[in-house]
Amino acid sequence: xxxxxDGTLINNQMGKRDEGDYTCFAxxxxxxxxxxxxxxxxPNAPKITLKSQSLVTVKLGESAKxxxxxxxxxxxxxxxxxxxxxxxxxxxDKFQVxxxxxxxVKKVILADEGKYACVxxxxxxxxxxxxxxxxELQEPxxxxxxxRSTTKVLAVSYQTALLDCxxxxxxxxxxxxxxxxxxxxxxxxxxxxxQVHRNGSLELRGVRKTDEGGYMCLAKNNLGExxxxxxxxxxxxxxxxxxxxxxxxxxxxxxxxxELILECPARGKPNPEFAWVLPNGTMLKPGVRLQRFxxxxxxxxxxxxxxxxxxxxxxxxxxxNVAGQAEKRYHSNEPKSITKTHLTxxxxxxxxxxxxxxxxxxxxxxxxxxxxxxxxRQVATFDKGTYICKASNSFGSSTLSYPVAVLVFPPRxxxxxxxxxxxxxxxxxxxxxxxxxxxxxxxxxxxPGRTTLVPHNRFTVQGGIHMTEEGSLVIQNLMLMxxxxxxxxxxxxxxxxxxxxxxxxx
Numbered sequence: 001x002x003x004x005x006d007g008t009l010i011n012n013q014m015g016k017r018d019e020g021d022y023t024c025f026a027x028x029x030x031x032x033x034x035x036x037x038x039x040x041x042x043p044n045a046p047k048i049t050l051k052s053q054s055l056v057t058v059k060l061g062e063s064a065k066x067x068x069x070x071x072x073x074x075x076x077x078x079x080x081x082x083x084x085x086x087x088x089x090x091x092x093d094k095f096q097v098x099x100x101x102x103x104x105v106k107k108v109i110l111a112d113e114g115k116y117a118c119v120x121x122x123x124x125x126x127x128x129x130x131x132x133x134x135x136e137l138q139e140p141x142x143x144x145x146x147x148r149s150t151t152k153v154l155a156v157s158y159q160t161a162l163l164d165c166x167x168x169x170x171x172x173x174x175x176x177x178x179x180x181x182x183x184x185x186x187x188x189x190x191x192x193x194x195q196v197h198r199n200g201s202l203e204l205r206g207v208r209k210t211d212e213g214g215y216m217c218l219a220k221n222n223l224g225e226x227x228x229x230x231x232x233x234x235x236x237x238x239x240x241x242x243x244x245x246x247x248x249x250x251x252x253x254x255x256x257x258x259e260l261i262l263e264c265p266a267r268g269k270p271n272p273e274f275a276w277v278l279p280n281g282t283m284l285k286p287g288v289r290l291q292r293f294x295x296x297x298x299x300x301x302x303x304x305x306x307x308x309x310x311x312x313x314x315x316x317x318x319x320x321n322v323a324g325q326a327e328k329r330y331h332s333n334e335p336k337s338i339t340k341t342h343l344t345x346x347x348x349x350x351x352x353x354x355x356x357x358x359x360x361x362x363x364x365x366x367x368x369x370x371x372x373x374x375x376x377r378q379v380a381t382f383d384k385g386t387y388i389c390k391a392s393n394s395f396g397s398s399t400l401s402y403p404v405a406v407l408v409f410p411p412r413x414x415x416x417x418x419x420x421x422x423x424x425x426x427x428x429x430x431x432x433x434x435x436x437x438x439x440x441x442x443x444x445x446x447x448p449g450r451t452t453l454v455p456h457n458r459f460t461v462q463g464g465i466h467m468t469e470e471g472s473l474v475i476q477n478l479m480l481m482x483x484x485x486x487x488x489x490x491x492x493x494x495x496x497x498x499x500x501x502x503x504x505x506x
Contacts, residue, residue, distance in 0.1 A: 045125030046072035048118065057134050058108050060168045061144070066103040066131045070120035077121055079485070081419045083114025083133075086500045087485050108135055110172055117419045119502055126483060126504060128420060139224030140169035142217060150229045155207045156323070163230045165200040165217035173219040173226075175200045180213025202230075209234050240324035241268035250331045253307050260307045262330050264300035266319035273320055274300030279313025281361060307332075314358060325354050345391040347372045352385020352404075378493040410497070411441035411490035417501040423478055425505050431473040435490035435497065442491050443471030448484025448503075478505050 009022065022037045048070045058064040070076045078101035080088040090097045094112070096104040101120075105112055118129045142149065143166050155161035167175050177185040177196055189196035195203045200219075204211060217228040243266050251260070264274050276284040276295050284295040284302070294303045300319070304311060315330040349357045349368055357363070360370045367375040372391075376383060387402040415434040423429045435441045444454045445467060453467050464476045475482055487500040 043122065043124035044071075044073040046070045046076035046120035046122055046127045048120050048127045048129045051129050053131060055132050055134065057136050058105075060109060060135050060138050060141075060170065061107055064105040064108050064112075064133055066105065066116055066118070066133065068101040068103065068118035068120070068129055068131075070101065070127060072120065072122050072124065072127075074122045076127075079119045079121070081117040081119065081485075081500065081502055083116060083419075084499075085417050085419045086487075086498065105133065108133070109168060110135060110170060115419065117502065119420075121483070125480070128502075128504065135170050137223060138168070138170050140167055140173040140219035140221055140226040142167055142219055142226045142228045145228070146226055148227050148229070150231065152231045152233065154233050154235060155204075155211075156235050157208065158206055159323075161204045161207050161211075161232060163202040163204070163215055163217070163232070165202065165219075165228055167200050167217075167219040167226075169219060169221050169223070169226075171221045171223075173221040175217065175219050177202050178216045178218065180211075180215065204232075207232075207234050236269075239267075239269040241266040241272040241319035241321060241326040243319070243326055243328045248329045248331065253309055253312055253332055258306070260304040260311075260332070262302040262304070262315055262317070262332075264302070264317035264319065264328060266300075266317075266326060266328070268319065268321050268323065268326075270321050272326075275318045275320075276300075276302045277316040277318065277356075279311075279315065281363070316356065316358070318354075318356075320354065327356060329358075345393045348390045348392070349374045350388040350390070352383070352387065380494050409436070409438045410494035411435050411437035411492050413488060413490050413497050413499045417488065417499045420502045420504055422504045422506055425478055425480060427478055428474065428476050429478060429503070431486055431488070431501065431503075433471045433473070433488035433490070433499070435471070437490065437492050437494070437497075439492045441497075443467070444489045444491070445473045446485075446487040446489060448482075448486070452489075480505050 009024075019040055020038075022039055024035045024037070026033045048068060050067065050069065053067060056064055056066055068078055068080070070078065078097065080095075080097060080103045082088050088095045088097065088103065094106055096106070098104060101118070103116065103118070113134055114132070116131050116133060118131065120127045139146065143164065153161060153163060165175065165177070167173050175187040179185065185194060185196050185202070187196045187200055188198050193205045197203065200217065202215060202217070212232055212234050215230045215232060217230070219226050251262075253260070264276070266272050266274070274286060274295075278284065278293060282290065284290060284293060286295055286300065288295050292305045294305070296303060300317065302315065302317070312332055315332060317328045319326050319328075346358070351357070351366070357366070357368045357374075360368050362368070365377045367377070369375065372389070374387065374389070384405055385403075387404060389400045389402070391398050413433060413435045415432050417431070421429070421431070433443055433445070435443060444452055446452045447465065453465070453473070466474055468474060471488075473486060473488070483503055483505045485500055486503050487498055490497045
């Protein structure tokens, strides 16, 4: 601040703290006079400093710091938009936004490369800074190790073995496997019992003793190469858990207090893990206590303290290892009350995940009806597998298997939304959102005020904003207040996908 000879007061950097009354005094031999001037400081649009930082390079595996400092009145809020056009949350496993606006990208991989946009915004406007993040050229390394490394994996006969080979490097290395017999398997690869996934992992199905040996993963680019030798050992054939006969026992409820102990004596290789399912469908893991029910860790026994008549029902012990699962049941009620079941068949369903439904019930999306029908709603890819129906009575049992394949796809938004969309005030804008998926995804848009336009009201006009039948968002007459993040959401039973754009009205 300074004053000129003619009495003018100059302040080049007026801020909120400079508001108030300024008084000018004039005086000579004949007298004096004064004049008061009230000064009010209006809002200043954000201005990002140091825009010259447009490129940041970092080594793979290290953290990158992207700075974004802005001035303005009121103090601007900082947000970051990723190269994949979504708003970065303040803190996550991958990103952290610091108090001074700096973006920290943790443990950089090749997929983190791209253009990041910093947006500073207050009530007076906004400013944008783009920073490109690039990884430095680097020779390959596997599972965090450079050069040659070795590891061991133990597999079980006739099971699946997965050999991990997580490769980093720039340029992106070429990755392939060499089997103990000298066969070279590229990435990706599918043939016979071998599959090399796009992430470099080698999957070997139906492992045999003859598959033992050293499997070498090799990664190479023009800066060097790395290798990992996985020594695969195959254990002897695993044995599915079995119970001593009988597998179904009838126990009377002791209504005179004390404790009822249900044992779970199963054998298997490796030693099985146990779980108990109570009559109401609740599953007790080892070492867990629920009211009067305790699953002891040592032998897998279930202790029921002070049993009462309402505890009657079927208690199921599940024993499971890599070779399979077995089940033992206790009918804890009076023997005479179960004789009717000797004449009629009881139906159970076994799901692909090993869960056994022994009575009509509803678990999430699975419905077991009283007539024996099993219904699965909102089918997803992980529902694939074999569903087994078993009918039993005192004279024997019969089973029926249903192999189920699921042809479904999660949503994927196929069109490109740029990280920043600049449009002149007063103009119309149309933001497209095209998504694929089975079932067909529902499209919705989340507006800057966190209002969401959903499919069932897509034709409802909200402040000049509406959705078309195809899922595009239309704003007829853009105003400055329309600036902000617009996010397209695509959702079906399998999941969601979204893309965002920052709409800047200028």
